Amino acid sequence: MDKIIFIDDDSDVRATYKLSMDILFSNDFEVICLDVERSIDEMIQVLNNIPEKVTYFIDEKLKHSGKAKYTGVDLIERIRIFDSKIPIYILTSYAGEIEKYLGDIEFVIDKNDWDLGEDESHLSKRFMRHINTYKDIKSQQAKRFEFLLEKSIFSTLTEKELEEFKALDLSRVKNITSEGIISDESLDELNAASDELDAIFTELSEDDDDK
Known part of the structure; x- marks a missing residue:
C-alpha cells in the first residue's frame, strides 16, 4: 500500500x-x-x-x-x-x-x-494530483529501467543509454545513508536521468495550478 x-x-x-x-x-x-x-x-x-x-x-x-x-x-x-x-x-x-x-x-x-473543512478538501485534491503525477513518473522510470536492462542482456547499449541505465540504477538504491558516499559524478548521472524525465513531469503537472 x-x-x-x-x-x-x-x-x-x-x-x-x-x-x-x-x-x-x-x-x-x-x-x-x-x-x-x-x-x-x-x-x-x-x-x-x-x-x-x-x-x-x-x-x-x-x-x-x-x-x-x-x-x-x-x-x-x-x-x-x-x-x-x-x-x-x-x-x-x-x-x-x-x-x-x-x-x-x-x-x-x-x-x-x-x-477538516472546505480548505482541506481543496488541499486533498492538490495532494492527490501531486501523488498521481509522482506515481506516473516513477512508473515511467521503472519501465525505462526495465527496457534498458533487457536491451543490455540481449544487445549492446549505446554510450548514452549506458549512462542513463547507471543513473536509473543508482536511483533505485535505498540504503545509502550518507551524502558523502555518493560521488559528484554519480549525482550528475542521476540528475541527468531525472532531467530526461522532466518533460513527462511538466506535461503531467502543467494544469495543476489551474485546477
Whole structure:
C-alpha cells in the first residue's frame, strides 16, 4: 500500500495529525507518523527502509524537543538527493519563516489552517494530483529501467543509454545513508536521468495550478 509519511518531534502532534490524515486520505493510503532520529543520517536510514512512499509531510521545527540536530528543511534537502520528484510539504506553525525554501517543496501548510473543512478538501485534491503525477513518473522510470536492462542482456547499449541505465540504477538504491558516499559524478548521472524525465513531469503537472 502507498504510504504517507509525517515527521514531527512531538508525540501529541503526531497523534492528532494521524487521525486527521487517516480521514483525509481514507483507506487508500497508510499514514506513518515518525518521531525524529538524532542524526540526519539515522533519519534517512529509517526512511529508506520504508517502501512505497508517495509523499512527505515534515514539520520544520524538528529541533524543538532537543532530540534532533537538524531542521525540516535540512532533512528535505537530504531526501532530494535520493528522490527529486516525490511530493514534500512543510507543515508548520511558522509558515512565514520558510517561504524562501519553496524550491525544495510543493508548498507550506500552516498548522493553524489545517482543519477538516472546505480548505482541506481543496488541499486533498492538490495532494492527490501531486501523488498521481509522482506515481506516473516513477512508473515511467521503472519501465525505462526495465527496457534498458533487457536491451543490455540481449544487445549492446549505446554510450548514452549506458549512462542513463547507471543513473536509473543508482536511483533505485535505498540504503545509502550518507551524502558523502555518493560521488559528484554519480549525482550528475542521476540528475541527468531525472532531467530526461522532466518533460513527462511538466506535461503531467502543467494544469495543476489551474485546477
